[in-house]
Amino acid sequence: MVPASFYLILAAVLFVLGAIGVLIRRNVLVMLMSVELMLAAANLTLVTHSRFLGKVDGQVFALLVMAVAAAEVAVGLAAIVSLVRHKDTTDVDEIDRC
Amino acid sequence: MEMVVFYALAFLAVASGVGVIAQRSATRSALFLLANLCCLAGLLILLNAQFVALSQVIVYAGAIVVLFLFIVLLLGIERVEEGPGTRKAQGAAGVLLGVLLLVGIIWALLSSPGASAPALVRTDNVREFGELLLTDFAIPFELAAVVLLVAIIGVVALAKKRLEE
Numbered sequence: 001m002v003p004a005s006f007y008l009i010l011a012a013v014l015f016v017l018g019a020i021g022v023l024i025r026r027n028v029l030v031m032l033m034s035v036e037l038m039l040a041a042a043n044l045t046l047v048t049h050s051r052f053l054g055k056v057d058g059q060v061f062a063l064l065v066m067a068v069a070a071a072e073v074a075v076g077l078a079a080i081v082s083l084v085r086h087k088d089t090t091d092v093d094e095i096d097r098c
Numbered sequence: 099m100e101m102v103v104f105y106a107l108a109f110l111a112v113a114s115g116v117g118v119i120a121q122r123s124a125t126r127s128a129l130f131l132l133a134n135l136c137c138l139a140g141l142l143i144l145l146n147a148q149f150v151a152l153s154q155v156i157v158y159a160g161a162i163v164v165l166f167l168f169i170v171l172l173l174g175i176e177r178v179e180e181g182p183g184t185r186k187a188q189g190a191a192g193v194l195l196g197v198l199l200l201v202g203i204i205w206a207l208l209s210s211p212g213a214s215a216p217a218l219v220r221t222d223n224v225r226e227f228g229e230l231l232l233t234d235f236a237i238p239f240e241l242a243a244v245v246l247l248v249a250i251i252g253v254v255a256l257a258k259k260r261l262e263e
Contacts, residue, residue, distance in 0.1 A: 002104045004214070007145065008207040010108045014115050014134075016200040021119035023192030029124045029170060033131050036162060037118055040138050043154070045207065051145045053211070056226045060235045062150045066157050067242040071249035073162045077169045078256040084173050090124075 007048040014041035028083070028090045032076050039069045104144060111137035128166040135159050149224045 014037060021034030043062045050058025080090070087095050114137065117130030135158040142151035207213060231239055 002100055002144070005208055006104065006108075007141070008210075008213055009204055010111065010141075012200055012203040012207055013112055014138075015203060016196045017112070017115040017119060019199055020192050020196035023195060024189045025119060027124055029166065029173075030119070030121075030127050033118055033124075033127055033166060036131060036158070037115060037134065040135055040154070040158065043150070044138055044141060047142055047145050047147045047150055049210070051147065052213075056223070056230050057235075059147050059150050059223075059227055060231050060238075062147070063153060063231070064235075064238055064242050066150075066153060067246060070157055070161060071245050073165055074249050075252050075256070077165060078253040081169060081172065082256050090173065 004048055004052040008045060011041045011044040011048065014038075014044070026091050026093050028080055028092050028095070031092070032073065032080070035076075036069060036073065039065060039072075100144065104141070107137045107140045107144070111141070124170050125167065128163055128170060131166070132159055132163045135163070146223055149227050 018034040018036075018038035018041060021037065022031050025031050025034065043065050046058040046062045046065070048058075050056060050062075083095065084090055087098060089095060111134055114130045114133040118127050118134060121127045121130060135154060139151040139154040139159075142148075142154060
């Protein structure tokens with residue numbers, strides 16, 4: 001039996017990897033992917049708590065997080081496509097400059 | 099046995115997570131994200147959350163990553179490649195802040211009541227999940243549908259504006 005703390009630490013590591021990705025990457029697409037990584041890690045935390053506290057509520061929330069993630073990606077990518085058509089780059093530093 | 103599977107999936111998840119943020123090519127980042135989400139789905143099955151694991155594969159791997167790859171190819175690979183010369187100071191500051199955040203999150207999570215609780219054996223997971231979703235959580239469930247509808251309208255509005263120009 002794997003203890004809950006292992007899952008929680010793994011989720012924290014994945015969340016922080018996503019946060020570092022948002023901080024250090026300059027490609028706006030990869031930044032959005034890092035946000036997805038963070039959302040998935042948060043889902044893992046929700047499901048872990050749901051399992052170890054014996055309530056299914058956490059899993060319902062994980063499903064709702066997934067729906068929001070899908071909506072976020074659709075809108076975010078449409079905005080990125082719009083942005084690239086205007087600025088002709090996905091580099092956030094260059095977008096900031098012009 | 100469960101421990102071995104956990105360690106293997108955890109290692110793969112972290113390795114592919116590093117791959118997402120370390121790759122210069124956006125295509126490879128997207129493929130590493132796919133691997134990461136599949137490993138997470140495996141971990142969710144270990145946690146006895148079969149329905150969430152399957153929706154994770156369908157929604158994330160089937161829809162989100164495919165959408166990412168579609169956009170990468172639509173914009174053209176040469177336009178989404180990140181040139182060399184990432185600022186060293188920015189990278190170091192990002193990693194430092196990330197480590198601080200990691201310490202904070204682990205401290206917070208491990209002091210939560212769920213961290214030390216013993217696992218409860220559950221078998222009839224999907225039935226309970228469905229009942230809860232359509233009774234106690236019916237309103238959030240309907241709101242999720244509204245969120246998705248608004249997202250569709252928003253995407254169409256964004257795309258339409260571009261066509262008119």
